[in-house]
Amino acid sequence: MASLQHIRRRIGSVQNTRKITKAMEMVATAKLRRAQQRILALRPYAIDMVEMMMDLAAYAEGTGGFDLLRTHAEERTAALVVMTGDSGLAGAFNANVLRMAIEFERELRGRDVATRLMVVGKKGIGTLRFRGYELHETWQGKSDRPAYGDAEAIARRLIELYVSDAVDRVHIVYNHFTSPLEQTVTHTELLPIKREELFDERRERKPVAYIYEPDASAIFERLLPAYLEIAIYRALLESSASEQGARMTAMRNASDNAEEMISSLTLALNRARQASITQQILEVVAGAEALG
Template sequence: MASIRDLRRRIKSISNTQKITKAMKAVSAAKMRRAQENVLAARPFAKRVRDVLGRVGSASVGLKHPLLAVREANKVAYIVVTADRGLCGGFNSNLIKRAAQEMKGRPNLDVVCIGRKGRDFFRRRDYNLAQQYVGVIDAAGPGFAREVAKFVMDKYAAEEYDAVYLVYSQFVNVLVQKPIVQKLLPAEPPEGEADGKHVDYIFEPDAEQIMGKLLPMYIENSLFQALLETKAGFYSAQMTAMDNATSNAADMIERLTLTMNRARQAAITKEISEIVGGAAALE
């Protein structure tokens, strides 16, 4: 059995760790609330862009655009969005596992890594990293999403990539984050007809120019939404992990305190027995 001094040291060490996890939980909770607000505020615009793109696409059957060209998927790119830090349970590992499963069996692929955890994983396993962005998740805005979108769109239009997929974490709620694989290119406009009714639209100046504006906007917005969703998911996962760590630390402190009290009581009982035994021997 550990000595009383060792037990005191362990209790003190765990108490210090508990203070850190409690502080990290508070910080994560504050950042999670802001990130969640940003996700919920951005979703209506993303939905509207998809709806408009779907209507234009359904009314422009046969329209040709470089981002709509369908080719045999010989060279594929994956944009993998992970966090830069850990201490968030299985958040990063679930994302990376899903991405690795999707990449399995594809010998010719590039990886665009956004986030340190994904970058480190794929670099250690000798994947071809076309681009890597580290330390950008917290401050990533529409401008950054536009930069990444331009990179993959230029590669696709030049036929260097035949398909582009986006892997990120969808924020469902504080306790649930769902890894998602979304096909970015070739762009596939969602169905835009409501209730099965066909609507004829008059385009000004023309459908081709409108689609030329909408498609890049759709790709950029999909990337920006993925960044927001992943950020909110990360802070939610970290808050939950730190809450669990704080509770576990409290349980450990309680168990160690009980053990220390028992050891102290045993020591006192032993001393009393020795005193009584010594007194009896003097009689």
């Protein structure tokens, strides 16, 4: 049987661990709330922007060549954006998205498509490098609090690659934020932008005669990158919220486990103490009998 001192020490150590996991849980909860608020704050901008693009698309129709809408006939090279977190201790958050990314890269390779990995987040960068993948571009230090400027920077790199024909498609895998308790690893295509998302035949032309400065088609072309930026920013925010949600859950489980461990250790401690008291009484009784 373990000594009393040994058990006491273990209880102390588990208690310390629980303190840390509890604190991390609370921090994650606060950060999660902030991330959720930012997802909500993005909505009006995204709606206004996309509505405007759809209005303009009706006029831009037929004017043709928008680089971001043009589908490359063959997919020989693809960019794969992988969004992970900068820190661990978030359950399977990073592992899930990385597994999907690796599977997808393998699938692309099977179709003879060369993949350029563009990785967001220290965890993804570390793991993929360790596994011997060559990373085309990396961004880190953003997962805690992504800014719109980060999305703009990522979007611009992707546009450069796409427009210069260096890549034929742009894919993204990230954790979609379903609820604080649930994250779903999602894969979507960022580029080319799907025509049907902006050109809707059933959509009525605005009966208002707007003055356009410059002309509608030029405005449309200049706003198109914002469509990509919004998609990337939303993915960054959702990934960030998912990370905090996953961490919150993981830390809550860890705290619960610590709790359980403490109570079973306390039980063992009490048993051991009782056993030693009984032992002592027996010794006293035996001693008295021997004397008598």
